[in-house]
Amino acid sequence: MADTSISQAQPVTVSLQDLISGTIPFEKLTEAFGPSSLGIIVVKDLPSDFEHLRAQVLSNSSYLAALSQDELEKLESPQSKYLVGWSCGKETLRSGHFDTLKGSYYVNCAFYQNKELQSAPAHDFPDFPQYTAPNIWPPTEKLPSFRSSVEELCSLIINTAGLVARACDQYALANIDGYQDGYLEHVVKTSLTTKARLLHYFPADSASSETNQETNEDDWCATHVDHGCLTGLTSAMFIDESLHQPSSTDPTTPLPELPTSPDPKAGLYIRSRTGEVFKVNIPKECLAFQTGEALELITRGKFRAVPHFVRGAKTTHGKIARNTLAVFTQPNLNEEVQPGKTFADFAKEVVDRTY
Template sequence: MARVAQAVTVSLQELVDGTVSFDTLTEAFGPSSLGIIVVKDLPEEFVQLRAQVLSNASYLAALPDNELDSLTSPESKYLVGWSCGKETLKSGQFDTLKGSYYVNCAFYQDQALQSAPADGFPDLPQYTAPNIWPSDARLPSFRDSVESLCRLVIDTAALVARACDRYAEANIEGYAAGYLHHVVTTSLTTKARLLHYFPSPGSVASSTEKEGESVDDDDWCATHFDHGCLTGLTSAMFLDEAASPPSLASISTSASASASADSPDTLPVLPELSQSPDPSAGLYIRSRTDEIVKVNIPKDCLAFQTGEALQLITRGRFRAVPHFVKGARCCTGTAVEQRIARNTLAVFTQPNLGEEVEPGLTFAEFARGVVQRNY
């Protein structure tokens, strides 16, 4: 089993005060780092927003196929709305073990905006196609809770970016003052991805099989780099869908008892497992020394990973990190069958399409190559 690594952790107040040291940033993002930083002491509303949004991911994935089909966007290469089975894994097979709901976060700039403007970029519908949302009648609070949580993540990313700018301005010749903070706070292309990892068909394994597994078994999400600047990550919510099925059919009878009196239109939060039944399941990072390590994110914290665009912007001072997700397997012989799902939210802060990530290379040109490679 891979070693569990302790990620560099800072408080939100340290970011607000601008007191995060350069040594801390180098330890978190530098050439010998794991490329991740954890932020604690978040605003009070974060815990409830996380629970609601990640529960809603299971309700969404439980919709009938015809309803999910109506929430897809083939013209955006399935990078807006619902997407499942459109990406390929390292084996070349299509990935059907996770469903994604992609959201363009231009609303962070203007509530009326649901995508980046298409002017000058007719071939990038993955950023310029408008968002697709489930109806409030079918999934009440889905849109409001996703938008609220994304705003909180982006606000926090802006503080991390400001700390990175202080470092870059002091250590990189010619670095434009405040550039990363500008990218995060003015971007119309920031993309959120609400993820539901379905219970794996091989989710029951004997203890002997578990001992013989490879630590780089990336069955739930293949090893990859993020291509943006800073990726905001919630901790994963693990659910036993055998014990607590996310059935919309039962909502009408249970919602009134489960929802609070002041938010009757909110879907019930699903019962979250205190931890994964399989301690090997979760987020893995391949370190600079080629060691595979597991990183845990506390439930009341956010983590931020470095992406390829940030590596270019900082001329390699901060490095993108390869990572993957390993599925949950439960030992046989348990009294009750379990179906373990994993939900999480990732928010990819990215430059506007026309902005340069390095001299002569715009983010639009860079993103075209990434999409062509992965989709």
């Protein structure tokens, strides 16, 4: 991608308090999600514990990836098509191309509804282990804070997503014929299928990262759309693992974070609804929410899924890892996203073509 084609986006930003009070003007939501938008909104002024939780959870992504191959294999779930627990090299985002540049840790967020639940109930969908296989957690002696910090941060993100959903419902009710009042907030607050994905983009040496960027603008995560409703995103954490080796650091302590990306071109890119490509920076103290395919179906195209990709960091020194967390809020398996098509039907189509 040529430098002249890179534009820095200024996404719509709202405060958490304005979401709570329900005072976000429709003009803001149109700017965020309307026909010429980027389909993304940033929320600031988050609860006081957010920044610490983000630092610990994203550090845990590096601590996790530093475990031995044998230990990581014990955290895999082939029965769920690797959509629970650890996954690396199982996903195809380009035809015939398996993604080995990042590792993922998938978590079912049914605990948001009931702390005892670790997946959606299997009795109604026995052949859908992607959402009904129980969570796998790393052993506490290896990663003592992993489970508690992930559950706390995911719950905070889902709470915030519910407020964004409430604002979207108000907008949709006024602009979409036949829209079901309160539907999106209902999806977020009652779903047993919300899925979190903790990501670790492995450090690349300078030669391979330069080669990749000469050929692929989306070398770290190919252009795709999410298949849920609203995706909650933290900002990325960049860590120089040559200076701070996760395998020799206390895993209860957040790793030192680079103040900025080592490569200003690295990070999240969105392809707007007018076909332009914009780089999006999420401030460290904020969350972002973007639209997915299920929401596009539900709103009959008024809200559209956001094509996006991640571009890797070109580095001349160090071993730079990138960690982030995405939380995909989505309907329960038996809810319709189109007449005659449940979310289970739709999600199976997506999984079959991707994994």
